[in-house]
Amino acid sequence: MMKNSSRFLWLAIAALFALFIVSLSIGKFPVPLADILDALGSGLTGGPQIDPMTSNIIWNVRLPRVVSGLCVGAALAAAGATYQGLFRNPLVSPDILGVSAGASLGAVLGIYLSLPVATIQLLGFAGGLLAVAAVYAVGSGIRNRDPVLVLVLSGVAIGALVGSGLSLIKILADPYDQLPAITYWLLGSLTSVSNGDLLSVLPAFVVGLAPLVLLRWRINLLTLGDEEARSLGVDTRILRPLLIASATLITAAAVSITGIIGWIGLIIPHMARLLVGPDFRKLLPMSMILGAGYLLIVDILARTIALIEIPLGILTAVVGAPFFIWLLASGRKGWQ
Template sequence: MATRVGGGGLWLALAGLVLLAVLSMAVGKYAGPVDIMRALRAAVSGEAGDPLLSTVLWNVRLPRVAGALLIGAALAGAGATYQGLFRNPLVSPDILGVSGGASLGAVAGIFLSLPVLAIQAASFAGGLLAVAAVYAIGVTIRGRDPALTLVLAGIAIGAIVGAGISLIKILADPYDQLPAITYWLLGSLTALTRLDVVSILPALVIGLVPLVLLRWRMNLMTLGDEEAETMGIDTRLTRALLIAGATLITAAAVSVSGIIGWIGLVIPHIARMLVGPDFRRLLPASMIFGGAYLLVVDMLARSIALIEVPLGILTAAVGAPFFLWLLASGRRAWQ
């Protein structure tokens, strides 16, 4: 049986996350730990420091570290929500098409040569519209198993969105637009700015509100609709609110980072092994570990090669073996 981490363990993990964020600030090809510490000391004391170091610290490293924390936490928190809501350990945040819809919006924006902010807005809107379409189909069909109906509708919408992305890639300029589209689909924090980080904060906060407020009802939803309804839970309203919250934070994260897979699938399992299935503790644990995981992956991405490796490649390299182990071990980790 897996060892359960208590409340003190979560605070210890949070302290470790802060230390990891400080370490991540000092990793890079230009400015090392000594240079970053000198820039921090100059900023705190008010001294005139190296302007180039200050630019690297405040305009490059800080937005990147903050973005990794927020995006990793958002994807892992959404993954934990979807896995519990659909009672399936192999569910990830893109199960309802949010990642595909966001990708189609961004790809269309790149194809139309829109500015960066417009591309991010199109990506965010595409993710929300895709899930809205899935939910509308699920409500219209009203199958015997609402969760299964939503999953099947998500697969159908995902196929349509994937076809749209493929069509745009064929029509795109192979020397300019196609490389940009390919790189965006692989996920990266390279061009992340402070404005990008600030722009997704409202959506992340709003999306987390229903997840936090309904965290005890989430435990009942994992029992199934009939059991939850016998305990006085309005399953349709609760499901809609939880899906809306998880979709909102996923769309916000994907809109500025591109597709970073496996975090929402792998990290909730690790958190569940450590703190158990109680969503009141699983949600914060998943978010802490998700932020830490993406920080580590991002540090590897900018240090293991002469050119920066897209994050989607590294997360897949780690996530796929874990997925195979999960299949080999059956449902022990889920139970």
């Protein structure tokens, strides 16, 4: 199993690199592989540009979009795998503690107030963190119950409360200007992501992913339950909040620049478990690779299968829902 897992990881990395090149070449203005390499080489070395227009398309349009897709897909998949392990539940996704709902409310409020794009992204990021902080505060105040169950139920309650605020803003928004922008943002897209947007959230991705990578072997112990984990020397009172904060941070950062892109954090960890098993040391990197590649594939479809660009949330649901139904019907137990 160990050899097969390593083989799957290397194959996934190779496929991801191929998808990266394909994503740079496909679009309304196709770019040959040789031109892509020339544009990347001249930009990295500072040499002369063979074709300024091609170089501009690669560096200022497609590269920010593709790299953002890699980062967002990897972040959402990593957060989903972490939440599923922490809550010992295969149906858990990054939305379970209200981070997506909170980020949506913050961003939609910014759109309603006609604020600059950077401020809208900041509000989305802050809204996601505040929503999870509220969930954790409510859960911490309820004692003598299963802490995992309390957090999940608190997340449902806070998510419903935030959702009502979101619905109120949509009703109050201008139906000809603000409401279409709100609807499009809620469906998720990589269209408007710029180099500046990517650089603004990269620190959050790094800070959030670092504890998940460094402590991934301890998450294996948390899947056994709190009592078993404590008997093996893991302080769950410190580790669980740290991991939740890390997963929430990367999810909020992803949602703040792309909007809501569902299903990745739910189905990608299942795909990874089918390939490498439930060991989080292998599961986390495989989930990140598959999540990044899956979002690149969906983004390629979004900008090629129709005359207008299709929001990513629609395509991820079209692909994710049938796969999830298949998982339920097949009765897979690989996550345990």
